[in-house]
Amino acid sequence: MARPRSFDPDHVLHAAERQFRTSGYNGTSVDDISAATGLGRGSLYAAFDGKHGVLLQSMAGYFARLGQFAPKALAGPDEGALERLHAYLLRAVHGVPLAADVPPAPDRAAAACFAAKMALEIGASDSEVKRLANDCFSVLATAVAECVRAAQRNGDIDPDADPDDLAYLLLTVIRGTDVVGAYGHSPARLTSIAESAFALLPRPRHH
Amino acid sequence: MARPRSFDPDHVLHAAERQFRTSGYNGTSVDDISAATGLGRGSLYAAFDGKHGVLLQSMAGYFARLGQFAPKALAGPDEGALERLHAYLLRAVHGVPLAADVPPAPDRAAAACFAAKMALEIGASDSEVKRLANDCFSVLATAVAECVRAAQRNGDIDPDADPDDLAYLLLTVIRGTDVVGAYGHSPARLTSIAESAFALLPRPRHH
DNA sequence: ATGGTTCTGTACTGGGTTGTCAATAACGGC
């Protein structure tokens, strides 16, 4: 028995995320968020508790999308596991993949992992942000490690290799391409880096 | 026949760099820089042309130190090349090494490559910063690639591998550890990632 | 010693920022 809100919180948080990604946290003002989302300052404070609240909730939404997409893209039968890993790696170096069809962003710097950007910018002084970013990484790490295990079961990756170590390494490469991409390197260069990493994965020794 | 400046520009730029690394560019005010360096606003504007000038010049100083240290740490006879690469990799994942003895920083997030942090935060809207950051990367890439070639000549790395590709990959891993370190992962974890990357370097096939 | 020149510190200004508040509008149960 009250007035319902006239906006979709998810849509608003997504627009705010885009703004944070392009301008950074400290480079984004509340007015910027207001313009990007169409909400007035009052609504922003009432619904999301101001700038910092918007950041935390938009990161949470990002986390949720990531936790839904990545396992779906990587899980599956053992036979195709290595190929799924390959495809994920190639997609990831061109921006964090969050949906099956939509390309992440035209500008590679803004396509960098949202969690990574925020962690590097303000993670040192904002433990909440740091924790959220780490959660994002963890959900990816377990999904990748599981895919590596599947590839090992299928005889495509050396069974003696530690799947968790490999997953961490691959994700570190992906996060590294966020940085290298921000330097302005071409997509072709990023693809080449991803292919090199993939090619170095330890293959099983033929007896 | 005029009053000489009472400060050491290099020392000032270094202090400013520390400030930028810990607070980011937009998170650092001119007063912060003033407090960190001891200089008044007037001197800052006269000597470095304000906040943006301080950033550019401190990045240039960082670039100069990097361009001096990295080649020195990686160059040398072919016999020890692989071991030098190993040592550099291990040092690098704990923060950009800029001198032989000094550890980079107690806080891993602030130890991340200065150029990388700035490129991710404001590189999209500041092409000068982007260019400087890319220069930093280039000087490292050529030094690492040269070391890879030396290791290849010594028979420690597969001669069929492309040394430039390997160099890009290794540097991407290092930049990735900057991000993973900012998430709060332990130094042991970062070391483990570096060791995994090193272990996957392609060894020459024994005939 | 003195004057010209450059550094240094501080005060000031115009603009931008955040967070809050009160007035208004919209909705649904009754």
Place this chain on the structure above:
DNA sequence: GCCGTTATTGACAACCCAGTACAGAACCAT
């Protein structure tokens, strides 16, 4: 149709910030 409840809007005050201007201090050549 009315009323309580909640969203929305716009404005407002306190504050912070970048950049400038000016006055004073330090130096060196003469």
